[in-house]
Amino acid sequence: MEPWRTAIVDAGPAHIRVRGHDVLDLMRRSSFTDLIFLLHHERLPSDAERRLIDALLIGSADHGAGAPSCAAARLAASGNRQSVSAAIAAGVLTIGDEHGGAGERCMELIAAGLERSRRESISIDEAAGRLVDEAKAAKTRLPGFGHRVHTAIDPRVAVIFRLAAEGGLTGDGIRFALALEAALRDRVKPIPLNIDGAMAAVLHDLGLPPKVGALLFIIGRVAGLSAEVLEEYTREKPMRITIPVTYDGVPKRQDGT
């Protein structure tokens, strides 16, 4: 078998380097958030970039034990009881298009909208307006907007955009996301940006590819899942969980056929 190639880690008996940086130096001097940035971006972050990534990871970590990711992790912790890895993985598996994964789709939307603004020589506001009109006509939702609990405003969004502004990191990604929010309000109804959308806008401006929109949420959420799993193991009895169910299918067969 041909060796696999990688540009991330170079490890040997006498050294471990992450994108060229000695891991021992990183352990002595850098934060975990620095390493996360380095792993996905080939360079260490500035202070303002680190502040933003910290805020995104903290905002993603845990939103309550009843969220699908936390609930699935607890179900696996409760039934499996052999391996905490199994419980963390079960939680991760609930993350996707409908839970935590909107960041990836929203980054694709932002990139497409900005490309269209350039290609059609129209303003960002105009490009956002057209996208909203098209989504309205097609009756599709825009990824990164709306939240089940925070229907009026997701307070984490304002904090993230404020940190970006303070750090001089506001770019076209954030501008386009805000233009979409305004166009939704004017042309459909107020549907505020959620944390997935804010993350998408910021990650676009930091130069990261769309998949990082989902990956960074997963990295943050795993910290929360870990605490949820630990609590399930230490506070609760095994197999405590059953979900109530009603059957509405075909009635009992009389003849076994």
Place this chain on the structure above:
Amino acid sequence: MEPWRTAIVDAGPAHIRVRGHDVLDLMRRSSFTDLIFLLHHERLPSDAERRLIDALLIGSADHGAGAPSCAAARLAASGNRQSVSAAIAAGVLTIGDEHGGAGERCMELIAAGLERSRRESISIDEAAGRLVDEAKAAKTRLPGFGHRVHTAIDPRVAVIFRLAAEGGLTGDGIRFALALEAALRDRVKPIPLNIDGAMAAVLHDLGLPPKVGALLFIIGRVAGLSAEVLEEYTREKPMRITIPVTYDGVPKRQDGT
């Protein structure tokens, strides 16, 4: 890298063989249950063995949408919405010592009990009695006994043992499991064998190793998880599920520290 070795499948451009059997012959003539037996046992089953394995797999497949495995699979189907594999895997991950995995522990218990009966030259009933006394003293539960819903008797157990008897497949595994059930009733309280325990007894008598006690349950349950995931995708809206939660931790900090 050295090639991995395997004694299961031999596959090449012109042939696929499972433990020496041409897969095309198996596809034409055998049942899926035959193949499952062959994969784990190096030979095809007799008619009576097939009947038993079919019963075990059918009995394991689905016990209601609210079981931890089905609930976790539905949570992942509901949130992820990208990959049915993710949902099936989340369901599988809830299976372990407390949910569906008791078969493995019970097979180890049966093997140890029968070994003790031989070593100490005591009857199966006597060996079972000593095990129950020791578990009572240590306040541990015996794996394969008791069920949250079927507290009096798990009706699937009687069917399995009847099929074993009809097929002439009752061996020391079943005898020892029944001896344990009797000893529990006489020395502690009635705690009936559950389907994991019945499966363990039968698989012991079929000459399969303890891990198959967990693996066969997983194979059966995946069929049920598949139907649960399909129903979640086709009948329900994404992200419909939130579990109600009450917070009982430290109160709001006044100073942010």
Place this chain on the structure above:
Amino acid sequence: MEPWRTAIVDAGPAHIRVRGHDVLDLMRRSSFTDLIFLLHHERLPSDAERRLIDALLIGSADHGAGAPSCAAARLAASGNRQSVSAAIAAGVLTIGDEHGGAGERCMELIAAGLERSRRESISIDEAAGRLVDEAKAAKTRLPGFGHRVHTAIDPRVAVIFRLAAEGGLTGDGIRFALALEAALRDRVKPIPLNIDGAMAAVLHDLGLPPKVGALLFIIGRVAGLSAEVLEEYTREKPMRITIPVTYDGVPKRQDGT
């Protein structure tokens, strides 16, 4: 929380029914394959339908320890060593659009092609030809065609279609799949149907929805993964596996920045 609804299993202290059938009756009389059909289709299969489903499951179960699903399951068995569920789940997670999941896409393709044939009042051959021309122009591959090992012909396909013909179960799904194969040969180059495509054609003709194309492969493959995991646990030392890697990224940083 509202109880969840389900039309699959009705379970109580005194009964378990699968789509209206008493599970004890099923355990006594039916095969696991019957149950798999029932779980996904609301009725038990005919003899010919059972034969076909058995062949599909057997053909999917295991294609060698080096396939991605088997390799991932073995890696998890080798490193985790706590839970066989974790190893089975890791194997399942490799299944998707590129490995075993083409059946779902191919079922969508068949359904769309047959719908087009009806809508545009053209023959199945004509509809297949247009689809192939469009895929050629767009430089996209057709799901369910081609195999890394079986480049000329996948021998499992002929067996499946023969069984369908013998059972009187050949329908428009199989006809359309064969028309696509012929159109590919005539208009592009010979790219034979693979087992995912054959499964898709058959499942279409059995009246099952596209997701079953992926789900049935998973059910079959889990039987193979189980045997692979058991072999890894019993024949191999833990953590025996390392994949050789070469680093081709940025060189060592001289200044730690």
Place this chain on the structure above:
Amino acid sequence: MEPWRTAIVDAGPAHIRVRGHDVLDLMRRSSFTDLIFLLHHERLPSDAERRLIDALLIGSADHGAGAPSCAAARLAASGNRQSVSAAIAAGVLTIGDEHGGAGERCMELIAAGLERSRRESISIDEAAGRLVDEAKAAKTRLPGFGHRVHTAIDPRVAVIFRLAAEGGLTGDGIRFALALEAALRDRVKPIPLNIDGAMAAVLHDLGLPPKVGALLFIIGRVAGLSAEVLEEYTREKPMRITIPVTYDGVPKRQDGT
């Protein structure tokens, strides 16, 4: 269904608090590592504690694309191609007793050894010596010692212990781990502490329970898995990976039986 209870997150329409701290304050002022500490320990870390946790997470994140966790994540990325969650989860599932999970076992060992030192009124060195003698007699390995690549010394260990010393955080956990290393050298052969063992010693001294030994490794490693999965998606073709296999099982059956 009774609501679940939790002491981790309190979330409502107008607030999200983690162990009493407003998540917006945390996003503005804290690092992701602070949050990880808070989630598992009910309070924010000191500067020295944060430095240590950062070092542990950085040291765990990635040790090369050929490690079991990274290889399984890449296999799932390569075959599934639908959901990055599936790939991350496959990587997590390889973590356990033999890969990354030794920290949990080593924390249990340290706690048991220190308890014994107190109970039997013997020195830490004496307790460590007895444990090593017993492991030697039983021919068992001590968790947290030895590494496949770093056979002489794992350079990450020295950095971690130095940081603990500089921060005034060296406690009995580190003392006992070093006593075990010395006893191994004197009574068996030099088998150095690995990063799992160093993590275990430090986490013991920080007052965290044994499961955190495995959980913190998972949190760190997920950052690395994320970068590996992103590289697989962006640099490599789907389904590029097959592991070479040799078959050494029963030969072809002549009669199909």
